[in-house]
Amino acid sequence: MKRYPEIKKQNLRMFVFLVLGLVLSLILMSLPLYSFDVGVYTKKSANTFVGDEKYAAAKAEAEAVAEEYRAQGLDVEVSEDVLERVNSKGKTTSLVTFTVSQRNSKNFWSFLGKDLPSSTALVCILGLMAFSLIFTVSGLAGSFDLMHRYLDQRSKIFRSLTIAILLIAILLIPVFILMNNFTFSRQLSLYNSNLVTEGKELFYARMDRFLFDGQMGESIGDVLSGLDIQHSNLIWLLIPTLFISLLAAFSLRKGEIQSSLLRLCLYVFVIVVCVVTLYPYYVMLITAFRTNAESLDMYFLHMFPTKWIWSNLTDIINRGVPRFLLNSLFVAGGATLLAMLCGIPAAYALARMNFKGKKIFLGYVIMSQMFSPVVLLIGISQLMTTLHLNNTLWGLMLINAAFNQAFAIWLLRGTFVSISSEMEQAALIDGCGTVGALTKVLIPMAAPGIVTALIFVFINAWNEYTVATILISTAQNRPITVGITQFSSFNMIEWQYMFAASLLATIPVVVLFMTIERHLTAGLTSGGVKG
Amino acid sequence: MSTGLNRTKWEPYLWLLPSTLLVSVFVLFPILIVFKLSFSEISQAGVVGKFIGFDNYVEALKLPAFKTVMMNTLWWVLSVVILSTVLGFIIALVLNQKFRGRKIAHAILVFPWATSLVIQASVWNYIIKYEYGNLNNVLLNLGIIKQAINFRSSYQVEFIWECWVGIFVTVPFVTFCVLSGLQSIDVSLYEAATMDGAGFWHKLRHITLPLVKPSLTVSTVLNIIYVFNSFPIVYTMTKGAPAHKTDTMITYLYMLSFYERKKGPATALSVIGFLILCLCAGIYMVTVMRKEDQQ
Numbered sequence: 001m002k003r004y005p006e007i008k009k010q011n012l013r014m015f016v017f018l019v020l021g022l023v024l025s026l027i028l029m030s031l032p033l034y035s036f037d038v039g040v041y042t043k044k045s046a047n048t049f050v051g052d053e054k055y056a057a058a059k060a061e062a063e064a065v066a067e068e069y070r071a072q073g074l075d076v077e078v079s080e081d082v083l084e085r086v087n088s089k090g091k092t093t094s095l096v097t098f099t100v101s102q103r104n105s106k107n108f109w110s111f112l113g114k115d116l117p118s119s120t121a122l123v124c125i126l127g128l129m130a131f132s133l134i135f136t137v138s139g140l141a142g143s144f145d146l147m148h149r150y151l152d153q154r155s156k157i158f159r160s161l162t163i164a165i166l167l168i169a170i171l172l173i174p175v176f177i178l179m180n181n182f183t184f185s186r187q188l189s190l191y192n193s194n195l196v197t198e199g200k201e202l203f204y205a206r207m208d209r210f211l212f213d214g215q216m217g218e219s220i221g222d223v224l225s226g227l228d229i230q231h232s233n234l235i236w237l238l239i240p241t242l243f244i245s246l247l248a249a250f251s252l253r254k255g256e257i258q259s260s261l262l263r264l265c266l267y268v269f270v271i272v273v274c275v276v277t278l279y280p281y282y283v284m285l286i287t288a289f290r291t292n293a294e295s296l297d298m299y300f301l302h303m304f305p306t307k308w309i310w311s312n313l314t315d316i317i318n319r320g321v322p323r324f325l326l327n328s329l330f331v332a333g334g335a336t337l338l339a340m341l342c343g344i345p346a347a348y349a350l351a352r353m354n355f356k357g358k359k360i361f362l363g364y365v366i367m368s369q370m371f372s373p374v375v376l377l378i379g380i381s382q383l384m385t386t387l388h389l390n391n392t393l394w395g396l397m398l399i400n401a402a403f404n405q406a407f408a409i410w411l412l413r414g415t416f417v418s419i420s421s422e423m424e425q426a427a428l429i430d431g432c433g434t435v436g437a438l439t440k441v442l443i444p445m446a447a448p449g450i451v452t453a454l455i456f457v458f459i460n461a462w463n464e465y466t467v468a469t470i471l472i473s474t475a476q477n478r479p480i481t482v483g484i485t486q487f488s489s490f491n492m493i494e495w496q497y498m499f500a501a502s503l504l505a506t507i508p509v510v511v512l513f514m515t516i517e518r519h520l521t522a523g524l525t526s527g528g529v530k531g
Numbered sequence: 532m533s534t535g536l537n538r539t540k541w542e543p544y545l546w547l548l549p550s551t552l553l554v555s556v557f558v559l560f561p562i563l564i565v566f567k568l569s570f571s572e573i574s575q576a577g578v579v580g581k582f583i584g585f586d587n588y589v590e591a592l593k594l595p596a597f598k599t600v601m602m603n604t605l606w607w608v609l610s611v612v613i614l615s616t617v618l619g620f621i622i623a624l625v626l627n628q629k630f631r632g633r634k635i636a637h638a639i640l641v642f643p644w645a646t647s648l649v650i651q652a653s654v655w656n657y658i659i660k661y662e663y664g665n666l667n668n669v670l671l672n673l674g675i676i677k678q679a680i681n682f683r684s685s686y687q688v689e690f691i692w693e694c695w696v697g698i699f700v701t702v703p704f705v706t707f708c709v710l711s712g713l714q715s716i717d718v719s720l721y722e723a724a725t726m727d728g729a730g731f732w733h734k735l736r737h738i739t740l741p742l743v744k745p746s747l748t749v750s751t752v753l754n755i756i757y758v759f760n761s762f763p764i765v766y767t768m769t770k771g772a773p774a775h776k777t778d779t780m781i782t783y784l785y786m787l788s789f790y791e792r793k794k795g796p797a798t799a800l801s802v803i804g805f806l807i808l809c810l811c812a813g814i815y816m817v818t819v820m821r822k823e824d825q826q
Contacts (some may be wrong), residue, residue: 005744080666231674269625272641280654281642281701283665287657294665303672342549349546361547363816368558370812373762374781375804378568378788378797379561402557405550434542463647466762470789477627481649485767488653495657502650513645514638517707 004443007255009337014248021245022129028238033103034184036211036229040076041065041100048096055096062098075103083359102286104211114210118179121172128169129242136249148255159253166246173238178303184229193227281506287313288500295495312500321475321501324483328505331393331479332461335400339408340450341455342401347412349440352421369406373399373467381470391473399471407460408453415449416442416517452519455512462509480505561805562805569798587613591796591803596775596783603690604759604780609760611697617749618698624739626706627713644703652767659683686776689769693777696764701757705750712746714740752815756808780804 043065047057062078065089069076083095111119120131139158143151151159190196191203201407208220216223251261261262285294289312290305349355373380380399381390389395423445424437443450472478475486480501569587572580591597626636645649658665659682667679683689698806724734762781765771769784771778778786784804788797 054611067561083735137703177674178672179671202607206534233674239610245815251599261664263630266625266628267632270630270636272623273593274636275626277642279641280651282750283658284650284654288809289667303669322601342553345546349543353543353546355540355543358543361551365550366816367809367812368554369758370763370808370815371558371562371805374760374762374785375801376561377785378794379556381563383557398553399557402553407545407551407553436753463645465647466785481647484653486651498653499657502647502653506646506650509647510642513641517637517641 003145003173004147005145007147011140011235011252014251015136015140018245018252019133020243020250021106021243021248022147022231024241024244025238026131028241029108031234032232033235034180034229034231035103035104035105036227037077037101038223039101039226040069043098045096045098047093049097050095058096058098059116060352066100068101069100076100077103106341108289109209116179116183116210118176118183120177121179125172125176128165128172132162132165132169132245132249134158135165136252137442139252140277140325146383148253156253159249161248162249163253165235166242166249170239170242170246173235173242176369179234180231185233186223186228232380268379284499284502284506287495288503290496292494292496309496312496316497316501316504319486320475320478320499321480321483321504323479324480324501325504327393327477327483328462328479328481331396331400332458334397335392335404335461336454336458338397339404342413343405343408343453344438344443344450347409350409350413350440351416352424364411365406365531368403369410371403373403377467378468380467384471392471393475393477393479396464396468396479397461397468400464401457404457404460408457411449411453411456412446415446415453418449448519452516455516459509459513462505537750539823544735548563565801565805567792569802573798580612580621581683587795588803591799594796595637596778598780600775600783603776603778605790606690607697607765608755608758608778609695611701614694615698615701615754616705616747619702619750620709620743621708622702623709623713627710640703640706642703643700644707646700648700648761648763649767652696652698652764655692655699659692667751675826686769686773690777693765695763696768697758700764701754704757706755707752708746708775709743710745716742748818749815752811752818755811756815759804759808759811 037306041062043058043062045054048054048058059078059080066076066078077100079099079101081099082096083097084092085094086092108122129530135158139155139162141155143155143178187203188207191200199326204220204224205214208214208216211227212220212223214284247261247264250264251332254260254263286304289308289310290308291307294305316493346361346365350358384390384395387395419442427437462479463481464479468479468482472482478486484498484501484505486496487501532810543553557568568579570582570584572583572586573722592627622640628635634712661667661679661681661683670676671679683692684688702755724738729737760781761779764786764787765777765779765782769777771782775783775786780800781804784797784800787793787800
């Protein structure tokens with residue numbers, strides 16, 4: 001096994017970077033993160049105007065007190081507050097208040113052992129950082145100057161573990177921030193305003209220990225109610241500093257700085273795209289299980305419902321949602337069946353036979369795909385009235401089948417063309433007849449393509465909204481897409497029911513779609529045009 | 532292509548019959564009805580009267596909101612199609628790389644494509660509410676903002692949000708179309724280019740783009756048609772309020788005919804929309820046919 005001095009040099013550099021990132025993070029953690037002022041002395045001076053003698057005297061007094069505190073080594077500052085008002089006799093009075101307040105600040109280390117929810121997160125972050133260092137050292141030991149492809153299994157595992165652990169540590173930082181913001185703004189204000197009293201004592205005791213090392217004791221309630229905790233945004237810098245470590249760990253694993261940087265950017269990009277994509281679904285999920293009050297709460301600072309309300313699901317069952325789902329199933333299922341029954345023969349003829357007007361037919365069908373029913377809504381509603389299909393599921397089914405005909409034929413024709421016609425010819429020679437050749441030979445062979453087209457049409461019909469709003473006028477005939485809108489009216493929107501129903505309508509379709517995604521994309525762009 | 536066996540001359544047409552019947556009755560027929568109605572007098576109750584020539588069209592062009600609505604439609608189609616094509620293309624390039632969790636990323640990206648537009652529009656409608664919207668909650672929770680932001684302060688901003696939702700639901704379609712094009716590119720082309728010392732941009736311009744162009748064209752033209760036809764997003768989020776200032780042509784049409792009972796101008800607008808779509812469809816057909824000829 002050959003050893004390479006330049007590899008050694010590079011690994012050393014990366015190791016230094018990793019340690020540097022960790023050290024920088026520790027330095028950041030020692031900087032003040034949360035600060036708050038506690039008044040220690042107040043001097044009120046009535047009938048005092050800014051600049052006059054009384055003002056100067058009161059100010060001097062306050063400054064003197066402040067000096068005393070400063071002599072004790074405390075960080076205090078003097079602030080003034082002027083209250084002017086015109087009394088009933090039309091005379092202006094003024095009250096000047098000088099407050100000497102002690103400036104306190106807390107950094108990361110203050111959280112340790114304080115029993116706050118975020119303390120646990122902090123311990124996890126610190127622990128992960130420590131482990132990442134241990135794993136790096138273990139991963140490097142004995143293989144410091146080896147090419148990456150010569151690394152043994154053990155080193156590889158350790159190096160991968162470092163990456164995973166650092167990634168978790170980075171992800172825990174927002175969690176830590178969230179927990180803190182929640183504690184210091186929401187929870188504190190709820191207890192202070194006596195809206196919630198359960199667990200108040202315990203919470204106050206914990207805050208006392210965290211903020212004043214338990215010195216406030218009984219008076220903590222009063223102190224907390226006047227407290228304004230400021231947080232510094234410095235805390236976010238932890239992410240980039242830990243990111244340096246992560247980058248170094250990546251390079252140690254991959255061997256090249258440039259490629260690992262690109263790789264990391266790729267992951268960041270993919271993660272951002274996935275998070276943005278999933279965000280509305282997260283909102284849908286959590287709102288579906290909240291109470292109505294929580295879903296309309298202006299200052300609701302939870303990431304998840306405080307209590308998962310499963311009864312939302314039973315509530316919507318009583319409000320007709322199963323009926324809507326069944327309607328949708330009937331319409332979408334029927335439309336799919338019809339689209340297939342009409343589409344398969346047409347696609348077969350287009351794929352296997354030569355005849356005059358083939359291109360015209362193809363053009364005719366594809367043109368029909370171009371028009372959403374919306375442009376033709378007036379015509380459709382007129383037609384449905386003539387056919388006495390207004391407000392029936394049958395009408396909806398026929399429209400859906402017709403408007404999906406183009407895609408069905410498009411996808412099916414592509415599938416049929418890609419299958420060799422030899423087998424059918426053999427069947428024809430055996431005396432099967434064209435119908436027999438189609439049903440016994442071609443359809444089984446083209447099953448994956450047919451299933452793709454089937455599911456695609458089903459989903460389109462399931463998700464259809466516009467025509468249904470026009471055609472369906474009675475509640476019991478509504479498909480689910482129209483049904484969910486019944487939970488929103490002018491004066492009240494029951495978001496939790498709306499999203500619980502949406503969730504039921506979405507999950508099956510998304511699962512179905514995932515199964516056909518691969519076939520569908522191929523069919524969309526090339527299937528229809530293979531001649 | 533022919534199986535070479537004896538068929539009667541009319542047999543292929545028999546096979547096409549059910550499909551033709553379905554499309555003719557439920558697509559072609561409504562088109563004809565709309566055309567006929569657009570030249571007829573229609574009462575508020577919907578009773579069709581005599582032939583009145585182009586009166587409905589004149590009335591449609593004179594509608595106070597007509598210009599705004601047309602501009603909105605233009606902005607809506609252009610911004611959504613262009614931005615989602617660019618975004619979708621970039622995402623497809625990234626997803627075409629080999630990395631761990633690629634399948635999961637693919638699966639996640641399917642979500643917006645498979646979900647009903649009404650549902651997505653409703654969720655975004657909730658997210659950006661000022662009083663209790665989730666976006667404000669999350670930003671407040673993370674300490675990024677100190678005070679709730681009004682994300683829908685004016686109708687212009689609301690329209691931008693509608694465009695964002697449009698982009699959000701359109702990107703996956705573009706991505707998957709481009710991906711299917713990318714996956715059919717022969718890897719050896721890139722290897723040869725790398726041997727010749729071609730950089731990333733060079734390879735993108737001279738190999739990737741020309742070979743992905745057909746799928747990109749198909750997805751763009753289809754998107755123009757879909758986005759133009761899109762109804763639920765605008766309808767769910769603003770209903771065109773205030774005074775049709777956020778309406779696109781499709782939602783305006785709907786409002787005119789089913790809320791304001793102006794069926795005459797509505798049918799005229801339908802025909803105008805139909806003609807615009809025909810133009811797009813024509814371009815689409817030409818590109819598809821040309822591609823077919825090439826193969």
